[in-house]
Structure formats: C-alpha cells, structure tokens
Amino acid sequence: MEYSHRYAAYPTQTVAAELERHIDIHRQAYNYTRYEYENVDADNIGSAYKHHYRLPDWKDEFPVFSEVNSKALQRTVTRFYQNLSTLSEQKQNGRKVGWLKWKSPKEFQSMTYSQSGFELKNTSGRHATVELSKIGDLRIRYHREIPDEAVIKEVTVKKETTGEWFVSFGLETDDEDLPEKLDVDSLDTSNSIGIDLGILNYIHTSDGLSVDWLDLDEEYERLRREQRKLSRKEEGSKNREKQRVGVAKVKRRIQRKVLDFQQKLTTWLVREYDAVFVEDLDVKPMLEDSHNARNKQDAAWRQFITLLEYKAKLYGVHVEQIEPRGTTKECASCGAETEKPLWVREHSCPSCGFECDRDANAALNVLQRGFEELGLGWPESTPVETALPTDTSEFSEVFAKRVVESGSPILNEAKALA
Secondary structure, three states: OEEEEEEEEOOOHHHHHHHHHHHHHHHHHHHHHHHHHHHOOOOOOOOHHHHHOOHHHHHHHOHHHHHOOHHHHHHHHHHHHHHHHHHHHHHHOOOOOOOOOOOOHHHOOEEEEEOOOEEEEOOOOOEEEEEEOOOEEEEEEOOOOOOOOOEEEEEEEEEOOOOOEEEEEEEEOOHHHOOOOOOHHHOOOOOEEEEEEOOOOOEEEOOOEEEOOOOOHHHHHHHHHHHHHHHOOOOOOHHHHHHHHHHHHHHHHHHHHHHHHHHHHHHHHHHHOOEEEEEOOOHHHHHHHOOOHHHHHHHOHHHHHHHHHHHHHHHOOEEEEEOOOOOOOEOOOOOOEOOOOOOOOEEEOOOOOOEEEHHHHHHHHHHHHHHHHOOOOOOOOOHHHHOOOOOOOOOEEEOHHHHHHHOOHHHHHHHHHO
C-alpha cells in the first residue's frame, strides 16, 4: 500500500533560497522535457525511461542541470509523462482536454527526491530534520511518527501560495502488515452502513444519522473582502503581492477546515463499521448544473471518498462505491420508483406505503446495492423496518461544528441517542 505523510517545514533563509533555486531548475527541466517531446525524433523519447538517457547530454549542454540531484531530475522528467498520461485518460473518458502548458515560476512550486538523495534524522522530539542532497538540512515539525514498517520511497518539498513550506514523504507498506478485512460472509446490516451524499445534509446514513454541512459563511465573506482589496492594488506592486498572499491564506484556511472535517468523519466511519458503501458521484456535472455549486465544491466529495478508501486499507474495512442512479427514486422496501422534485424531503411509496426521510431511503438503497456488489443477499430483517419519517422526534442529526470541535467520537454519542 502506498500513502503519504505531510509535515510543515521551516527552512532557514539560506536553505529557502536554495530550495527556490533548485525548484526553478526543475521547472526548466520540466519545460525542456515538454520541448523535446514535441521536437525530438520519437525514437529517442516517448517514455520517461527513454527520456532519462538524454539527461547526461542535457548536463553537457546546460551545466545548470548538474547542480541538482540526478534522481530528482529524473523524477521531474517522469512528472511530465505522468501528467501526459493523466491527460490521455481524461480524453479517453470523453472530456475535452488541451495540451500540457509551459510552466511559469508561479505554476511550478515543488520538487521530488525519489529513492535517494534524502535522509530523515533527529526524529526523537517534536521536530526532525530532512537532509536533502545539494541543498542542506530542512527542519520539519514532526507531529506524527512514520510507522516502523513503512519505507520512505520519495520526498516532495513544496512551497504553497501562502509562502509556507511543506515536506511530504511517500510511504510504502507491505500489504501483509495491514489488518485483514472481515470475511464478506460475516457482514450484515449491524456492522455495515450505506451513505447518501446529501443536499440538505453533508451525509445521511442508513442507520438514521445525518451530519450537517460545514458552515463556512464567515470564511467566504472574509475571502470576498480580501479579494476586493486585491482588485484595488496596483498590478506588479509589493502591496498587491502582499494582498495576494492574504487571499491565499484565507483560501488555505477554508481548505484546511474542510479537510479536518473530512478526516474526523472518515475516521469515525472506518472505526465504527466493517463495511462502508458510498455513492460513486460524478462531481463535475453537478458543479456545472447545480445552483448550489459552491456548497458542493466545499463538500469535496471526491476527496472524502479518497480519504475513506485510504483509511479503509489501514483499518481493514470494506469500502465500495455504488452506482447512485435511482437511489432517491427507488423505494428501499419494494423497489418501486417514484419521481421526487428536490423540495420533496420525504419518501412515500404509493406501491407499498413505506414512508421515511428522502435521504434515509437513498442511504438504505446504497446499503442494499452494496450488499449486492459483494454478492450478499439482502437479509430478511433490515433497517427498512426501523427507518423513521422526516418529522419524527427520534431522528438523529449531528452539526458539523460538533464534529470539528470534538472530533469523530462525538458521532458515537449521537448514534447512541438515536
């Protein structure tokens, strides 16, 4: 299993200047890889592996490329081809894509040491040191230890738009060291959960728990103020650059709040359940078509699902993405379909008479499809029998603020009250 740990870094002025110089050299290498890909005979390029053989010639022609670590330089060439591959995959999926652009200094703010050229030292305290070849020592805040069974495969140094520095360690753990997933035949509705990614609520679960949206109104109001200030600054002035950093910091604060919220929510899910089923949503058209696009963007559902899958491997939990089409219309009790406009918040089946909250019905359908995905039958005794209508006093709701302030354990309290 491959994953990463990220740490805040605090370089000295000398090291920071050297980092910026090295990153700019890597930017030039990236752009030159792009140039050669377009202009050099295809027999000599076409893959990262072939392109690596051209690097000695680069260093003879442009001595500046000799000033950076050779493995890191190879990784930059590989980075171009990885971006190229991503572009090709998007095109195959029917998306309209252009061509990889030439990178300006503002667009290229990181570099990666792969396999060698780095060493993690002094890890006994709250801070540690990363020694980088041809640069020097970089101090990081070592807020969590790297597991003993993990192998550091690469180190990425990045400067954010806010001016902050971060170091990410690419880790690899043998699958044998990970906890085993519970046998599929042992799964039932008591240790499994279906999740509906909602409109009025962030998520709604098949066992009657809903988690409210994260309130970011104050942050967005501050962002608008800072952006208005930025628009009044003179282009190219120091005051404009200072204000640009201020805008970036507000955006970064929003991103961190969303990520923190998702981290706590996904941790609770993988600790509480042995199987989690979630809708496989195509977020892009939702953002384009919906009047509520900003809220959906704040939801960062793709990031939420990615975190859920990553943590499921660490905790030995089954996570399956389920086809979402029809989960709202379909009755969780009898399967009959009923059209529902967005303002209708309660499911009432004209066929069997089953009534419950609209999102609860969708979550139950997700759970049922999840069982089908794993080849399990739908048990005779199901959560459908205990699903509650919208106006019931027993309906359990958790505010996002409680999740953020108290962490994931607060959800256990809410579930106990349900």
